[in-house]
Amino acid sequence: MDTQHLVASSQPTAYAAVSVILLLILCHAVIVWKNSPPSLSLPPGPKQVPFVGNALQLPMGYQERTFLSWGRTFGAVVHAKLFQTSVIIVNSVQVAKDLMDKKSENFSDRPRFALLGEVLGLGDTLPLIPYGDKFRRYRRWFHDAFLAQGVLVNYRPLMRRELSAMLKSLITHPNAYETHFFRYNAAIVLEIAYGHRVTSDNDSYVDLSERAMHAAACTGSAGSMLVDVFPILKHYPTWMPGSGFKIQLLKTRELLQSMLDAQYNVVKNTLRSGGVKNASFASNLLEAHYCDGSLSQQDDTDIRGASGTLYAASTESMSSVMRTFILAMVLHHEVFKKAQEELDRVVGPDRLPDWEDRDNLPYLVSVMKEVYRWNVPVPLAVPHVVGRDDVYQNFKIPAKSLVIGNIWGMSKDESLYPDPDSFKPERFLEMAPGSLADPKNMVFGFGRR
Template sequence: MLTITNVTWLDLLCLTGVGVYLVKQVLIKKNPAPYPPGPRGWPLIGNVLDMPRIKPWLTFAEWGQKYGDITHIEVLGRHIIVLNSTKTALKMMDSKSTFYSGRPVIPMVGELVGWKDSLPFLPYGDRFRQQRKNLHRVIGSRAAADVYNEIEEVETRRFLKRVLAKPDQLQEHIRHTAGAIILCISHGYEVKENNDPFIDLADRAVFNLSQATVLGAFMVDILPFMVKVPVWFHGAGFKRTARKWRETLEEMVSAPHKLVKDQMVAGTAPVSFTSTLLEGSHVSAEEDHAVKWSAFSLYAGGADATVSATYSFFLAMTLFPDVQKKAQAEIDAVVGPDRLPTFADRDSLPYTEALVKEVLRWNVVVPTGFAHCVTEDDIHDGYYIPKGTLIMPNIWFMLNDSRTYANPEQFNPERFLAKNGKEPETEPRTMCFGFGRRICPGVSNSHQLTNSLHLANAAIWISIAMSLAAFDISKVVENGVEITPEVEPLPGTISHPKPFKCSISPRSATVLELIEQDANHLVHDNTL
């Protein structure tokens, strides 16, 4: 007799598969068109065993080579479509955004950890639109985003000073700076120089998000009924993990929000995204909730992307010194030796701009994107896409597709510059932050990048430009041996390079003096 104490995951999968099969036999109806091609699944459980856990974008790319740009699999009755084409992704998720803008219910991260109230996981509807409306006031146009340029310049100057003092803590400095920029904008909060509690909370919350959304990482996402199993049940360790992650998330969302409200009562609140939305007429509980989560979504949508891209830049410059020298020569010619670059120089630094684009293409921040969910049955290119299907864009492949980028394995910023009558290659930001109405909340609409800047992109650009002006970045030499860093992404939905060593030194005595100047003389402009 099978007892509750010796039920295995395989037992649960088989029982669930049988249930799915029986329900399908009762409810089955003839499809109006065939499903897209894909790997053949097993009876009852479908393609459960085909789902990759390590570097899923590579497996998805193999499927694309074998089955075409649209690949279909089925996992315990849930349809999943993988897209390996930018053109197809745009046709589906941009042109048909009404049908393709849903978010799937992901039990672990949404219900158990509590991210269901944040913008990236909200279903398309009134609450989604309210948070989007709130965020549009901050990043909805170039003029709105430009208000925060001075904050980003100040914090980046401080970043240079930290790197100069402790170059071996590069990744920590990048995280600190990204958090400082967003928290200043979202809550008017100026972070502590060391061990800031909000920076620590935010980093843990976003790291937990990246782990919780890894494809197939938690059985509860494959077998949703397990949400109901008690904590003491054998194999329910995910519930204890979720409880700890939920406590971190709730504190990060609520603590800075409460700080702003307390400051407003005391009349000491700096002008910020949160204080502006809360001031004036009475704010209902629902509106307060929307403001609180909008502010956190601003952090979740921008900070980790900035960290990943900036760290990738330092890795690229360690590996490709010729590219670094060319960008530095451009900055030296335009900016000169007596100051650091500012946003005012951006339009005059085309190679540096191209370098930023190549960093975003070379190390894809979100390789498989966040899944969309189809809200209505659809026929696309002759294939049946049923309601509830998960849509997963293989963004990594799109940015490494030889049909779009010449020699994609090469790190080559010049691919984004017009030369000898040849047009630049495809702008990577049209895909690297997502598609349609579910594009990353730190980003403006992908078709409007020429007219508006998102906070993450601006922070990445100023960090790269100032770092190029200030530092020479090279390989570390240990015991007479030059150490070449490995290009290897860490696991997680948001891709970060594996930690690496590099040598960072000031380029000249003049630059050293510029870095040592106290950045505090620059005043934050908090006017919204």
């Protein structure tokens, strides 16, 4: 009886103790909740469809226009989803620099490029390499070859020689200006990368490169095509219905690999047989490894990829800029007349302009800046990948998100370029040094490249 009474009398005490503990836990939780920072939301963006996100809202071509439309609705930073992948779309130069330049340690990686990297075999070129040791190795090679003190001056005689050849071709066959532009750029890069001198308008390597680069350009932007979203499509059998895309991609791959191999193998074989006539980017790297006594398979792959980067990344884009210049001058004769008057006044009729004349040709320099802005050579920057969760302007940027710089959209930013659809070189005449509006801040991409 006493035991039962003791147990019965202790139960209220136990219940009270448990209640006090639970109350303390609840109070602690409330205090922590009140003092904790509010959970961050993702940047605003278009309404998503279950499972597919915003994938069905993107057109197959001219995606930069859709991105700009979203930017005008939701702001400079837009969040979208391609199936299960978060995508941060940047339509502002300042935001792009804040994320991919100032936070480059976290925003420098690359996604998997199933189309360009794997199907077309360009995975060893610098724009597509993930951030890591291989990337840093390439950067060191390029810095030594092009950014070291006084190096670029050494290429000026080559550029003057090829400029003369191009001008002669333009006088003889003016209607073939597109071919002359590509030959000019290809000849410069071929000699720098591989030591190959172009001596005729029918150079087989230039012809191969022109066909390969045109085929590659027709495949679409990096990271934006269906094969990138569904990498399994790279295994789609060529005998099945609907395989036309795969057959065309394989033909493009063959052209690109021939372009990357042709001159590189010439350099390797010439070095093995006694030395090269013209030193080049590829020959210098190969010779350094041969002198060290070894050239591993990885060394060989990396030197081939780095040399190919020079060629693949510059010939078509620079030719595009030159074609835009012709279009702008045809459409805007008053601009052409002003530039010609300045050139005649500063340079005169007896010689060609040179690098030393640049500071005395402010209007012509402004024309070239407007050419870059008015029709950017690459509308979308190569996508970056976020390494870990980040925060920008109180928005959460999730790890593994794609970050796409809409360069075309940035070129239409009315806060930097009033009346952006008009060709107005004058907008750059009064531009302060280091201005955010300078097209070089966007047309060459962002981050550690």
